[in-house]
Amino acid sequence: MTKKSIFSLLLLTASIVNLQAQDKFIPSIWEGKLMGLRLVLKIDEDATSKQPVAVFDSPDQGAFGLKVSKLNITDDSLSAFSSQINGGFKGAFNKDKTELEGAWNQGTAIPFVMKRVSQASALKRPQTPVAPFPYTEEKLTYQNATNTVKYGATLTVPNVKGNVPVVILISGSGQQDRDATIFGHKPFLVIADYLSRNGIAVLRVDDRGVGETTGEVTSATSKDFAYDVLAGVAYLKSRQDMDSQKIGLIGHSEGGLIAPLVATLSKDIAFIVSLAGPGISGSEILRKQTNHLFKQQGLSEAEILTFQELQETLNKLSEKYSDNSELKPIFQETMKNWLANQSEATLFKLGFSGPNADKAIDQMAAFYFLPWTRFFRAYDPAVTLAKIKIPFLALNGGKDTQVLAKENLAGFEQHLRIAGNKNFKTMAFPELNHLFQHAVTGEVGEYSTIEETFDPMVLETMVTWIKSLK
Incomplete structure (x- = not known):
């Protein structure tokens, strides 16, 4: 999805060949956004070798x-x-050789400016x-029931007398470490x-294939990740x-699914907190994300509609052919043909x-x-939420551009009400993005520029709600 496409753009690896450079630029550091x-x-x-070498960070x-x-x-x-x-990247020097103006090119040229710096700027978190x-x-560490996956985790336990309630944190799409590290935020x-x-x-766990957790990822779906969480439940018990009697789940984004x-x-699950989880179908989530991304890239409504029609055709083909x-x-x-x-x-x-072009099509x-895509696209929250009778808290940022607050919170309300759930609550936080940071635009590209990791008001809301449960 969006986050993944940005990641693939920047992760560069290869061997050094035919390097040339002028002495006045060795060493040097260049930085841009x-x-x-x-x-x-x-x-x-x-x-x-005394030869010039270069790396990207x-x-x-x-x-x-x-x-x-x-x-x-x-x-x-x-x-x-x-x-x-x-x-x-290729750029032209300014007059005093302190700045490069050019473009990053990977099929599509993106304007990009790099400035010479004495050292790379440090993240403020x-x-x-x-x-x-x-x-x-x-x-x-602990194992799943079949001893096929080992999980690496951290458990934080309050220094109080007696047994305490406990939650398992569940990350969103893409394999993440136990801190859900992203853009320097944890x-x-x-x-x-x-x-x-x-x-x-709180039990927080490395996802499959990350850190100390083993397990196959390529063929895994959200259902497999659910069984990973069950292994954590068994460990806590x-x-x-x-x-x-008070084991709860807090899931962010896909984790909310x-x-x-x-x-x-x-x-054994006593309650659920969904942080920007999907209250509408997976196919609708993907469609809205794609439309938003294309608008950001300058596509017209007609061009977006044409691509939507292609998506619908491909979706139907995927449903028809499971092989x-x-x-x-x-x-x-x-x-x-398209x-x-x-x-x-x-x-x-x-x-x-x-x-x-061919590589983009292959991707x-x-x-x-x-x-994973087949499962997510077919996911219908109405089917799952119809079975949820336990206390449920759904939170969303009003500036979330990945999982839109209005549609998804309305979905949770509709499905949980139909299910006869007597204890559910939905809340939107108008100024927050998908990561629950105070944001200006809510766009993905803004995440890394924000010093705040997670809004304290949302933290307080979760604690107050969990403690209110009987």
């Missing part, structure tokens, strides 16, 4: 030391290129908790710290210091033109073929 994310180019001299994404495959510096310009993704803590923090660490300071234990799934599989080997040739033929009827200008905006096909 690409689609709101900082990108740093570091040029230095290899200690052994994407600090907002936690990616460092990513090798440049080709570097060229002249009196007028600098270019850094990655052969692995067939993309890179004032909410990140710092030890010592007024609660016990325990790093641990929202799950912030949530765990606040809740445990207020008498609630085995502990004597937890109140097994997974949490209700878990509750349909286990009677990817059957779907692939039909998918490719459908794409080929592309042939689009203008070059439209294809350029969509990234389906130039040397990377789109790969996304459609993923078991």
Whole structure:
């Protein structure tokens, strides 16, 4: 989705070949913001070969030391290129050689300015908790019921007498560490710290394939991730210091979809908090996200409508053919026919033109073929939420551009009311984005520029609501 497309744009790796540079730029550091994310180019001299070397850092994404495959510096310009993704940056120097103005090009040219700096700017994340803590923090591992997945986790337990309520934090789409680290923010660490300071234990877990957690990811769906959460529930029930009657779930984004799934599989769940979770179908979520992204890229309403029609056709094909080997040739033929009827200008905006057109099409096909995509697109919250009778709190940011507050909160209200749930509540926080930060636009590119990790009012709202439960 949006976040993933930004990630793939910036993660650059390759071997160094044919590097050239002028001595006056060795060493040097160049920094700019690409689609709101900082990108740093570091040029230095290899200690052994004495040849110039260069790497990209994407600090907002936690990616460092990513090798440049080709570097060229002249009196007028600098270019850094990655052969692995067939993309890179080229810019012209200003008069005093302190700034480069040019474009990042990976099929589509994006205007990009880099400035020479003495050192890369540091992230400011004032909410990140710092030890010592007024609660016990325990790093641990446990297995699932079939001993096929090992989970790495951290449990924070309030220093109080008696058993305490406990929540499991469930992350959104894309594999994340136990702190849900994104753009230097650690929202799950912030949530765990606040809740445990207020008498609630918290289990936060590395996702499959991340950190200390094992497990296969490529074929996994949200249903598989629900079973991962069940392993955490079983672990918590085995502990004597937890109140097994007060095990709750807090899920962010896709985690807000997974949490209700878990509750349909286990009677041990006492309550659910959904943070920007989907209250409408997965296919509708994807459609709205795509439309918003294309508007940001300057596509007209007519162009967006045309792509919507393509999406609907591909969705129906995916539903008809469950076997990817059957779907692939039909998918490719459908794409080929659609592309042939689009203008070059439209294809350029969509990234389906130039040397990377075939790669863009392959990436789109790969996304459609993923078991995760098939499951998410078919997900209907009405079916799952019809079974949810436990207390349910759904929260959303009013400036969320990924999971829109109005439609999704209305969906939760409708489905839970039909289910006969007697204890549910929905709340919108007008100034917050998808990550529950105070935002100006709510766009993804803004996330990394905001120092706030998670709105304190939302933290207080969760604690107050959980403690109010009998």
